[in-house]
Amino acid sequence: MRVLVTGGAGFIGANFVHQTVRERPDVQVTVLDSLTYAGNRASLGPVADRIDFVHGDITNADLVDGLVAASDVVVHFAAESHNDNSLGDPWPFVHTNIVGTYTLLESVRKHDVRYHHISTDEVYGDLELDDPARFSESTAYNPSSPYSSTKASSDMLVRAWTRSFGVRATLSNCSNNYGPYQHIEKFIPRQITNVLSGIKPKLYGDGRNVRDWIHVDDHNSAVWAIIDGGEIGHTYLIGADGEVDNRTVVESVLEVLGENPDAFDFVTDRPGHDRRYAIDSTRLRTELGWEPRYRDFRSGLEATVDWYRSNESWWRDRKEATEKKYAAAGEAKTTPGKAT
Numbered sequence: 400m401r402v403l404v405t406g407g408a409g410f411i412g413a414n415f416v417h418q419t420v421r422e423r424p425d426v427q428v429t430v431l432d433s434l435t436y437a438g439n440r441a442s443l444g445p446v447a448d449r450i451d452f453v454h455g456d457i458t459n460a461d462l463v464d465g466l467v468a469a470s471d472v473v474v475h476f477a478a479e480s481h482n483d484n485s486l487g488d489p490w491p492f493v494h495t496n497i498v499g500t501y502t503l504l505e506s507v508r509k510h511d512v513r514y515h516h517i518s519t520d521e522v523y524g525d526l527e528l529d530d531p532a533r534f535s536e537s538t539a540y541n542p543s544s545p546y547s548s549t550k551a552s553s554d555m556l557v558r559a560w561t562r563s564f565g566v567r568a569t570l571s572n573c574s575n576n577y578g579p580y581q582h583i584e585k586f587i588p589r590q591i592t593n594v595l596s597g598i599k600p601k602l603y604g605d606g607r608n609v610r611d612w613i614h615v616d617d618h619n620s621a622v623w624a625i626i627d628g629g630e631i632g633h634t635y636l637i638g639a640d641g642e643v644d645n646r647t648v649v650e651s652v653l654e655v656l657g658e659n660p661d662a663f664d665f666v667t668d669r670p671g672h673d674r675r676y677a678i679d680s681t682r683l684r685t686e687l688g689w690e691p692r693y694r695d696f697r698s699g700l701e702a703t704v705d706w707y708r709s710n711e712s713w714w715r716d717r718k719e720a721t722e723k724k725y726a727a728a729g730e731a732k733t734t735p736g737k738a739t
Contacts, residue, residue, distance in 0.1 A: 401427045403470040405457050405503065406477030407450075408432035410581040411517070413442035414615040415476065415622065420446045423623075431455055431466055432477065435491075441713060442580040457499035460506070467506040472513045472626060475503055478553075480519075481584060482546050483728070486670060489545035496549035497556070504560045507568075514568040515626050516557045520611070520636070521547035522572060525673030528607060533679040534572070536634045543671050554634075561632045569629040571622060573637040574678045577699065578615035579706040583714050584721050586610075586645070587700070590652045590663075591707045592718055600653065601730065604668030606646030609675040613639040614699040617691040621680075624689045638678025639691035641699075651697060655704045666730050 402419065406412040407430030419426050428450040432438045443452065455462045457477050467473060477499060479485070479492040500516070507514040523534045524541030542548040560566040577587040590600040621637040629635060643651075650660035683689050693699035707714065 400425065401429070401469060401471045403429050403431060403466050403473045405431050405473070405475045405499075406438070408434060408438035408440055408442055408452075409476060410437075410442075410578075410585075411576055411615055411618060412476035413439075413580045414578060415474065415619045416443060416450060417446055418616060418619045419623075420449045427451075429453060429466060429470065431457065431463070433457070435479075437479075437481070437582050439580070439582075439713075458494060458502050460502050463502050464506045464509070467503070467512050468510045470512055472515070473503060473507055474515045474517070474622065474626070475500065476517045478517075478550065480546060482544050483584075483669060485544055485546035485549075487728070489549075492545050492549040496546075497552045500553035500556050504556060504566060508560060508564050508566050511567070513626070514557075514566060515622065515629075516554065516568060516570045517622070518554050518570060518572045519547065519550050520572050520574050520638075520676045520678055521673065522551040522554060523676075526675040526677060528609060528675050530675070533677040534636060535679045536636060536682055543673055558632075567631050569625050569631060570634040571625055571637050572634065572678075573618050573621075574611035574613050574639070574641065574676060576615045576618050577612055578703050579710070580713070581615070583717055584724070587648065587652070587703065588707060588714070589721070590649050591656070591704055592714055594652060594656045594658055595708060595711070596718060598722070600649045600663040601666045601725075602645060602649050602663050603666060603672060606649070606665065607644050607674075608672060609642055609644045609677070610648075611638050611676050611678045612641035612643055612648075612696050612699070613637065613691065614693040614703070617693055620692070621683060621689050624683070624687045628687050630686075633682075635683045635687070636678050636680050637683060638680040639693065641696045642675075642677055643696050648700075651700055652704065655701055664732050667733055
């Protein structure tokens with residue numbers, strides 16, 4: 400099997416490549432990545448001699464067409480994905496997430512290549528903290544940021560190309576990933592690297608926002624389950640029953656690193672910050688028999704902390720620039736419940 404992985408130098412994509420090389424030695428992997436700030440060629444270093452790497456943009460139709468024509472499966476991870484950045488400049492999200500997906504769909508349509516589309520639970524908007532409901536495949540879309548709206552748009556393109564043109568596609572919407580090789584601007588690695596750098600972790604708003612966390616290896620094993628056995632045209636929600644509020648996440652990071660769990664600062668909340676995400680992964684589990692390896696958040700977090708502690712060379716050069724960016728954006732210390 401020849402698999403083209405878009406965004407394979409990014410966080411989830413790189414881990415997908417590692418897992419594929421490790422567990423499926425018969426699969427030939429080609430990575431297409433434009434190496435924006437969120438992509439890191441070093442994330443593929445341990446498997447560099449086992450894959451083909453192409454530096455390029457998914458909106459480059461000629462480049463994409465040649466790579467798709469030589470593939471049996473396209474797994475589309477490439478995306479601009481940071482909410483804060485989308486609020487500051489939405490255009491890169493429109494360009495990559497919408498135009499890039501269109502470019503890939505036209506190519507897999509032309510060459511009749513199997514396609515799997517990676518998306519996010521953020522397309523569904525958010526849930527109230529006291530709402531027992533979870534997102535399911537039938538939940539209406541209600542995106543609340545430029546990032547999530549462009550991902551919702553790309554999902555709709557995939558569904559339309561499947562129905563109108565017979566593209567052999569499946570989709571998955573996943574809850575919040577964490578694990579190795581995640582850019583330190585993201586919530587969990589930022590807090591881990593803050594503590595390792597002697598900086599207090601930062602918590603938006605009142606810290607009660609809830610995310611449904613899943614270890615990246617569990618996400619990627621679910622993606623392979625869908626590629627292997629998913630029904631064309633179907634959407635599968637990927638989640639590991641990992642609902643945890645942000646304050647508990649920060650406190651857990653501090654505890655795992657042997658620090659006082661109260662040693663963090665509250666900062667001004669993000670505009671339009673979604674309150675709660677929760678995934679119902681019943682279809683994935685019942686139809687495809689998938690189960691997560693990390694069945695509790697704490698065990699996955701401990702493994703993730705160990706990775707960042709052991710791989711400082713991977714993230715250290717980025718840390719100062721990341722914190723300067725947040726400072727320039729006006730991230731201000733505050734007290735929960737008080738105006739800023």
